[in-house]
Amino acid sequence: MKKGQFMLIAVILVAISFSIIFTYVRSADTSAVIFFEPNSRADFINLQNSVTTRNSWLDSYWFDLNWQNRSTFLISGSGVIQVDPQIPAGKDCFNEVRVADSGNNEIPSDVTAMTAPCNVEFAASSGTYQIYWNNPSATAPLYRGPPVPLVAPTGALIRKEGTPTNLLCPHIINAYKGLADINCAVQNIYSNNQINYSVQFRSLDVSFEGSLN
Amino acid sequence: MVNKKGYFYFIEIIFIVILMATVILSFPRAETSHVRLTEQSNLKAIGFTTLKNLDESGIFSKYIDSYTFTNSNFTAINTYVKQGLPSTIGTKIQYELISNCYSESGASENCGLNITGNQDATLSEYIFSKRPVPVTIRLFSWRLL
Numbered sequence: 001m002k003k004g005q006f007m008l009i010a011v012i013l014v015a016i017s018f019s020i021i022f023t024y025v026r027s028a029d030t031s032a033v034i035f036f037e038p039n040s041r042a043d044f045i046n047l048q049n050s051v052t053t054r055n056s057w058l059d060s061y062w063f064d065l066n067w068q069n070r071s072t073f074l075i076s077g078s079g080v081i082q083v084d085p086q087i088p089a090g091k092d093c094f095n096e097v098r099v100a101d102s103g104n105n106e107i108p109s110d111v112t113a114m115t116a117p118c119n120v121e122f123a124a125s126s127g128t129y130q131i132y133w134n135n136p137s138a139t140a141p142l143y144r145g146p147p148v149p150l151v152a153p154t155g156a157l158i159r160k161e162g163t164p165t166n167l168l169c170p171h172i173i174n175a176y177k178g179l180a181d182i183n184c185a186v187q188n189i190y191s192n193n194q195i196n197y198s199v200q201f202r203s204l205d206v207s208f209e210g211s212l213n
Numbered sequence: 214m215v216n217k218k219g220y221f222y223f224i225e226i227i228f229i230v231i232l233m234a235t236v237i238l239s240f241p242r243a244e245t246s247h248v249r250l251t252e253q254s255n256l257k258a259i260g261f262t263t264l265k266n267l268d269e270s271g272i273f274s275k276y277i278d279s280y281t282f283t284n285s286n287f288t289a290i291n292t293y294v295k296q297g298l299p300s301t302i303g304t305k306i307q308y309e310l311i312s313n314c315y316s317e318s319g320a321s322e323n324c325g326l327n328i329t330g331n332q333d334a335t336l337s338e339y340i341f342s343k344r345p346v347p348v349t350i351r352l353f354s355w356r357l358l
Binding site: 006007009010013014017042043045046047049050051053054057061159161164167168171172174175 | 219220223226227230231233234257258261265268309311312338339340341342343345346347349
């Protein structure tokens with residue numbers, strides 16, 4: 001055989017090999033060869049969607065994200081009741097405590113002591129109420145009077161929770177850390193319970209750096 | 214002599230190419246053509262849209278427990294997801310919560326597809342963020358026909 005024929009055979013074999021390689025990718029989402037990097041547009045849309053839907057959900061879930069904690073009570077019956085939100089000792093009850101109904105409407109309330117431990121008194125009917133506390137920058141609302149006499153709590157404490165403000169970003173970073181150069185942080189809280197996120201998302205086909213809400 | 218050197222040189226190239234092709238082809242196979250790749254992209258989009266629609270219609274909020282994930286109604290979620298897709302598509306649902314994965318029945322399992330014979334599967338992910346701790350719902354889907 002002549003040199004040219006070997007060359008031709010080699011070129012054909014190389015071409016065939018690369019065409020075969022090109023048509024194979026690894027399972028699920030990860031490409032086996034560099035030609036088929038996964039399309040990450042859908043993932044970025046997912047990220048954007050998660051931020052938007054979370055802000056929409058927070059509107060009905062949390063009264064105001066400047067309050068770091070809340071205690072939820074299930075009230076049976078109607079009237080003025082007192083409950084113990086189990087606020088840690090030393091916390092400011094007089095300035096910081098707020099009560100909201102299930103629709104996140106603020107309900108006028110009083111407290112039994114200036115600082116915790118304190119009970120909270122408010123007019124309620126059967127349903128779920130939340131006592132918010134832990135906002136050092138809050139000042140006493142106009143309706144708050146001097147501490148009321150302490151009586152036995154009458155509502156059932158369902159749960160105590162911390163703010164969900166910082167829970168989405170770690171989830172997003174964990175979900176996309178292998179797919180893109182990702183960074184996410186809470187930028188600021190606006191309109192009481194809406195969050196601006198500072199997001200950086202860089203993949204081969206999507207490059208974004210900015211705020212999402 | 215010059216011709217012989219050239220002969221061995223090309224033989225070497227051919228062997229190297231064959232060797233490389235063999236190694237790369239030993240990866241699990243998902244696609245056999247560009248058409249299939251497009252199909253896979255379509256499946257991914259269908260999966261994402263299905264999950265998004267279920268969230269927007271309040272299904273996930275209703276059946277995924279806000280505080281204790283394992284108390285969710287997984288049977289109801291499975292039913293809604295599978296009914297939202299054509300019967301020609303096979304599916305497997307997986308949930309990821311704080312780096313722990315749960316099967317479509319709510320049992321703890323390793324993250325990933327973990328089913329042999331379904332290397333064609335496409336992964337659609339949806340972050341359900343309407344609960345204090347978000348959950349990623351993963352939908353593996355593949356053509357049955």
